[in-house]
Amino acid sequence: MIDFDITPLLPELLLSISAMALLIIGVIRGNHSTVILCWLACAAFAIAACIVLRMPWESHAVLNNMFVIDEFAAFFKILILMGLIASLALSVEYIYLERMARFEYPVLIMLAGVGMLLMVSANNLLSLYMALELQSLSLYILAAFQRSSIKSAEAAIKYFILGALSSGMLLFGISLIYGFTGSIDFNIIRETLSQAQAHSPGVTIGLAFLLAGLAFKISAVPFHMWTPDVYQGAPTSVTAFFAMVPKIAAMGLLLRVLMFTFSPVSGDWMQIVSFLSVASMIVGAFAAIAQDNIKRLIAYSSIGNMGYALIGVVAATPEGAGAVILYLFIYMMMTAGVFAVILCMRREGMMVSQISDLSGLSKNRPVLAYAMAALMFSMSGIPPLAGFFGKLFIFLAAVQQGLFPLVILGVLSSVVSAYYYLRIIKVMFFDEAGEPFDPGMSFEKRAVLFVSVLFILGFIVKPNLVVNSAMSAAKSLSSSNSSDVRSLVD
């Protein structure tokens, strides 16, 4: 049976074709066309988002079940596209100031974007791997984009070597799973696993390797080593991109693999994931205390945040998955705002990134300081800001499953992490004013910061649109195309 319906792939196709078109324009017009290319890329992302919004969301698989589109995938795609637009917008001014405005930048981000869109739609172990590698390779290059900087090169090498290792583990896991279930198709694997006799230790080992590979992508402890170094070494605009988007895509992939494909053997992965979750929360909370560099601090904070999100995965219910989606959405909005502020940390044309550089920001740049304070309070989960509701739904899903030890560890580590978020506020508000940053803030940064702060302040007033769509996206995941399976197996 040849299944060649490619309409659900329209957003990916659009982005791939525009990436190539941008490349051609770049080659012909040279590096001074970078700004135009960035905005063209943003426009392409926006059009892709519109296409996603317009297309039918009822779950169906195409290309011989390689690719699935459902509400879950659609929601994640919109999330990813929003993140892409925000991170590209934040980059425009930065890449000029740092003299790294080469036309490959938007192209690479776009290719990574294609990879991520495919990731959340992957319905087959091979399309999973392919999509993951497409985005990873683009990310390795982006990390090294500041060619003249040794730190950037170091970050990229570290990222690449460890990334390649994790890809190897992932592939090994995939081969084991294929060997023991006889298929690479998610639906068939699920079907096979639900028959009790097919459940062999080989699958469990394969799953463990698969999880290790994915844990690397979301930087869950103990696969987090690369995160602080890469975040610190990579150009800041790239760090912003890393912090916002790829983790969301990887988490979407993880959710689909665990909650759909491997849901019949949830007992096997729950322990692994709860270990990842606890370790990430604790390391994220305690290691961040000692950091002086704000990019490293954000790296540890993102490790901790992934730990919270994993609590929702452990709950293994549609509510849990919905809470994870909501959490990721809120996390992305907050991170966008935080990086809009960090990118303003420049003195005499040079980027500074020590926490102490923020001292007295409330005197020099009050608006920036208040926005950052709101973001920090939100990150530490203090109501009435949006960050609190993200955590609330995660904890609610876990309490529903009676996961009290996990929840208690979660709230305790959130108190510890509140300490280092408060430290940033302390530096900005309580300490003596330092030298002011270079004045001015580009329109794009203002816009991103404004949207982000408006979101975290206003979430409490109108939460339903976001919460309900996240929850219904999660529901579509567990009820995913089970009807197709029959026809395929027959």
Add this chain to the structure above:
Amino acid sequence: MMPPILSIMIILPLVCACMITLVRGETGDEPIVEKNVKHIALFGSLFVLAFALFMIANFDKSSADFQFVEKFSWFTLAGLNYHLGVDGISVYFILLSALLTPVCILASWNSVHMRIREYMIAFLVLESLMIGTFSALDTVLFYVFFEGVLIPMFLIIGVWGGPRRIYASFKFFLFTLLGSVLMLIALLALYVKTGTTDIPTLMHATTDLEFQRWIWLAFFASFAVKMPMWPVHTWLPDAHVEAPTAGSVILAGVLLKMGGYGFLRFSLPILPLASMYFAPLVLTLSVIAIIYTSLVALVQEDMKKLIAYSSVAHMGFVTLGIFSFTQQGIDGAIFQMLSHGIISAALFLCVGVVYDRLHTREISRYGGLVKNMPNYATVFMVFMLGSVGLPGTTGFVGEFLTLVGTFQASTTFTALAATGLVLGAAYMLLLYRKVVFGPQVNQDAAEMQDLSRMEKIILIPLAVAVIYYGIFPAAITDKITPSTQELVDHYRLSHQPLSFNEASLDGLRDHKQKEAEGS
């Protein structure tokens, strides 16, 4: 139809805060800008006070039900509601919050000049959150307000505080947060168990003792820190000493009451079985708090620290009264909280008055103030005696009712707690003697000006309130009694099945005995 008065009181300060951000002026216009900012804040908070008084006037004192109820769907999927309402227990706390905010704004009128705009915004946001805390009838909504209070208070202590403000603000924030997050788990567990976050519904949900115990402990972690009870009170002296005067006023006046209010709103009605189970623990901690912190207060050399420790002791009476589970005890606890809200706030203002002049809070630097500051000595005396609990002041009514209630529950605890009254008199009189009487040791202290007109405007109404409600407490207790009556009845009723079984067993035994005798 009633206007949505509670929402108005919550939103109005926020609107004023937004207006303050919009006040602009040319360079050189700073004094005018400052004045406009202060006026917006003052009039905004006075409007809220007017609404609060209007609400008290329209409060139906014959009913124990929630009044001025507003209910809208908030999170549709999880079934959370924006649900507000007041009963006799909460209505006066709202008035207290609305009263103390303009007092704070006036108290900072001439003493705070740094970042006045942010300062006023912080107090207005705080007011909105405090009123929200006392009127929320949905557990998650309550939590949002309850914990949201940390943000403005953290900034108030940290930005406008004293030399060790950073340590104090972090300690305050992290202590309170640690307690609160445990409460969050309890709220979620309650929600999962009963399927609702609606407080009035939760009050009639029945859960087993084992479950209640865990939930109770989590709530206790939060409220005990907020209260604060011994041994988790250590953040309070630090916070008070470092906070600016107005910050101390709000902290002592309103924020400490959130713990007691939490016990009355959650622990007692929702978890009656566990409350009884843990009552001895609470009573013991309360008595330790009363005696220990009173002794600590005796040796303090810093005025604010002394009053801070006295607050812990006074809050000990509150928990004692609440966990006596008697009508008088709970009435007394609420009255004591309101009375302490005014008296301790006023005492901090009194310290602020002399601090503004001499910039020290060390008791030994003062002396003989009665000679050059007779008005100050008089108002200070009223509040000092109120704190001691002299008959004729609100302090007396609160402590007396509390002890009457506790006496019915346990004579031992009452006797021990009563020693706190003696110690309380000792440290307050000692403070007053050293500061107001005695020789004028320091020249600069002897030359201080008496109360300014602004200070009189702030302090005299508070002094009048202390005496008026001390002589005529029924004005307050009449409104709170129906609700506390209902609370106590509900508490007794939830223990009923047990006693009912015993009674029926007794009846059965009697019956058998009679039968045996008959045969």
